Amino acid sequence: xxxxxxxxxxxxxxxxxxxxxxxxxxxxxxxxxxxxxxxxxxxxxxxxxxxxxxxxxxxxxxxxxxxxxxxxxxxxxxxxxxxxxxxxxxxxxxxxxxxxxxxxxxxxxxxxxxxxxxxxxxxxxxxxxxxxxxxxxxxxxxxxxxxxxxxxxxxxxxxxxxxxxxxxxxxxxxxxxxxxxxxxxxxxxxxxxxxxxxxxxxxxxxxxxxxxxxxxxxxxxxxxxxxxxxxxxxxxxxxxxxxxxxxxxxxxxxxxxxxxxxxxxxxxxxxxxxxxxxxxxxxxxxxxxxxxxxxxxxxxxxxxxxxxxxxxxxxxxxxxxxxxxxxxxxxxxxxxxxxxxxxxxxxxxxxxxxxxxxxxxxxxxxxxxxxxxxxxxxxxxxxxxxxxxxxxxxxxxxxxxxxxxxxxxxxxxxxxxxxxxxxxxxxxxxxxxxxxxxxxxxxxxxxxxxxxxxxxxx
Amino acid sequence: xxxxxxxxxxxxxxxxxxxxxxxxxxxxxxxxxxxxxxxxxxxxxxxxxxxxxxxxxxxxxxxxxxxxxxxxxxxxxxxxxxxxxxxxxxxxxxxxxxxxxxxx
Numbered sequence: 001x002x003x004x005x006x007x008x009x010x011x012x013x014x015x016x017x018x019x020x021x022x023x024x025x026x027x028x029x030x031x032x033x034x035x036x037x038x039x040x041x042x043x044x045x046x047x048x049x050x051x052x053x054x055x056x057x058x059x060x061x062x063x064x065x066x067x068x069x070x071x072x073x074x075x076x077x078x079x080x081x082x083x084x085x086x087x088x089x090x091x092x093x094x095x096x097x098x099x100x101x102x103x104x105x106x107x108x109x110x111x112x113x114x115x116x117x118x119x120x121x122x123x124x125x126x127x128x129x130x131x132x133x134x135x136x137x138x139x140x141x142x143x144x145x146x147x148x149x150x151x152x153x154x155x156x157x158x159x160x161x162x163x164x165x166x167x168x169x170x171x172x173x174x175x176x177x178x179x180x181x182x183x184x185x186x187x188x189x190x191x192x193x194x195x196x197x198x199x200x201x202x203x204x205x206x207x208x209x210x211x212x213x214x215x216x217x218x219x220x221x222x223x224x225x226x227x228x229x230x231x232x233x234x235x236x237x238x239x240x241x242x243x244x245x246x247x248x249x250x251x252x253x254x255x256x257x258x259x260x261x262x263x264x265x266x267x268x269x270x271x272x273x274x275x276x277x278x279x280x281x282x283x284x285x286x287x288x289x290x291x292x293x294x295x296x297x298x299x300x301x302x303x304x305x306x307x308x309x310x311x312x313x314x315x316x317x318x319x320x321x322x323x324x325x326x327x328x329x330x331x332x333x334x335x336x337x338x339x340x341x342x343x344x345x346x347x348x349x350x351x352x353x354x355x356x357x358x359x360x361x362x363x364x365x366x367x368x369x370x371x372x373x374x375x376x377x378x379x380x381x382x383x384x385x386x387x388x389x390x391x392x393x394x395x396x397x398x399x400x401x402x403x404x405x406x407x408x409x410x411x412x413x414x415x416x417x418x419x420x421x422x423x424x425x426x427x428x429x430x431x432x433x434x435x436x437x438x439x440x441x442x443x444x445x446x447x448x449x450x451x452x453x454x455x456x457x458x
Numbered sequence: 459x460x461x462x463x464x465x466x467x468x469x470x471x472x473x474x475x476x477x478x479x480x481x482x483x484x485x486x487x488x489x490x491x492x493x494x495x496x497x498x499x500x501x502x503x504x505x506x507x508x509x510x511x512x513x514x515x516x517x518x519x520x521x522x523x524x525x526x527x528x529x530x531x532x533x534x535x536x537x538x539x540x541x542x543x544x545x546x547x548x549x550x551x552x553x554x555x556x557x558x559x560x561x562x
Binding site for chain 2: 013014016017018020021022023026027029030031033034037040041044045049050051052053055058059061062063065066067069070071073074075077079082083085086089090092093095096097098099100102103104106107116117118119121209212213216219220222223224226227228229230232233234235236237238239240241242243244245246247248249252253256337339340346347349350353354364
């Protein structure tokens with residue numbers, strides 16, 4: 001019976017993930033996968049086991065508590081905090097693997113005759129990867145949430161220190177295997193936790209999505225490893241599936257930024273940022289509320305380029321409001337979505353969807369670059385690096401080679417920004433100094449509010 | 459070394475499964491529009507919470523007098539299932555938004 005259930009759940013997990021790679025079926029895919037997961041949990045609770053005890057209460061209490069907590073968190077969380085949320089969840093998954101492997105190893109120390117060394121090696125591996133996923137995800141969360149300290153954790157010679165840590169873990173694991181002294185195990189956990197921090201520390205905040213995706217596949221691998229130990233095929237299958245899918249997703253994300261995974265892990269942006277010596281920058285022009293409003297109002301085509309600034313200011317609804325005002329005056333309004341706009345791919349799509357922006361108004365990179373040529377005004381709201389011409393012109397720029405939105409092909413560009421500070425990649429943007437560009441300073445929400453009331457007065 | 463070799467031989471089917479699942483994982487994801495990257499990551503993350511099955515099995519095979527292991531395993535189950543449930547609900551919320559658009 002439970003064998004059939006496990007089979008069904010394995011099928012649902014694979015098929016669910018498959019459906020999630022197509023926009024039309026993604027929602028259904030997620031539901032299928034969750035049914036698969038519930039089936040697997042149910043089977044694990046009812047499956048007959050040798051030497052089993054009725055510890056049901058120890059299972060049902062945490063399970064139901066987490067179901068409620070998980071539901072509430074998912075319900076309450078702001079759409080803008082989605083990337084952070086995924087990284088916290090992933091950290092919890094890593095922690096779960098750590099606790100589980102630790103408990104299992106403790107059992108081994110007490111009844112060592114029933115285990116062989118291979119099993120312990122696998123458990124240590126799972127302990128290590130789980131710990132890295134745990135602290136790494138938490139640091140990724142801190143970086144995404146903009147905690148300043150999180151950007152300054154790097155030590156000199158970080159990469160060499162990391163290698164020494166890895167070697168240390170191997171040596172201590174060997175001693176643990178011979179002596180089975182719990183002290184060694186604790187040391188392994190401690191080093192692994194610190195290693196997780198060091199692993200993520202040198203990577204720039206803009207690359208956190210890639211890191212989370214990578215750590216996500218790490219958690220998948222720990223699930224698979226523990227699956228081997230518990231002889232559970234669904235765990236093995238689900239874990240490896242996530243491990244492989246996570247790896248591919250990581251690589252896809254790197255491709256969208258035109259960088260290699262290695263380059264991301266070594267901390268490409270932060271290390272080359274210092275070599276940026278800016279040439280003459282020229283002057284910037286500011287545009288007044290009324291000029292901006294008039295310019296938009298009498299255009300025939302406007303493209304909005306949303307970025308992280310729009311997300312933090314929670315200004316997506318205002319954005320939609322302005323879109324409607326303009327559309328009622330026969331202005332064609334579209335949104336150009338850069339694949340890595342915001343802090344995570346798809347971030348902007350989710351955000352605009354929340355504000356009820358019609359899906360067909362969103363255009364992707366290649367189409368947008370065609371359409372800018374016939375656009376009157378390109379409005380850049382809180383985006384920076386994705387419209388930086390250096391990516392095309394300046395081979396010394398850390399952004400060089402990244403596909404970007406060529407907004408300057410439009411008649412005029414208006415950049416909504418809080419200040420002249422550099423973007424996430426830490427480089428200045430020559431677009432701001434172009435002749436047909438205007439700056440409109442302020443928090444995205446305030447700016448759009450001003451603009452919206454100005455438009456209503458026209 | 460022998461031990462490792464024996465382990466591999468004993469679990470031959472498992473190793474085959476492992477290899478094919480890796481290929482399957484690659485294949486399932488290989489063509490995804492960037493719009494779906496975030497929901498997909500979130501959905502995959504929820505699936506990685508499958509590790510809680512191990513916690514459930516461990517709890518069921520632990521002697522009730524061994525409270526230490528029970529507490530550890532329950533904690534593993536607790537944090538792991540927040541990952542599972544939260545992950546699926548969050549993913550669902552993200553994807554519902556795309557769906558809503560389609561109908562209009």
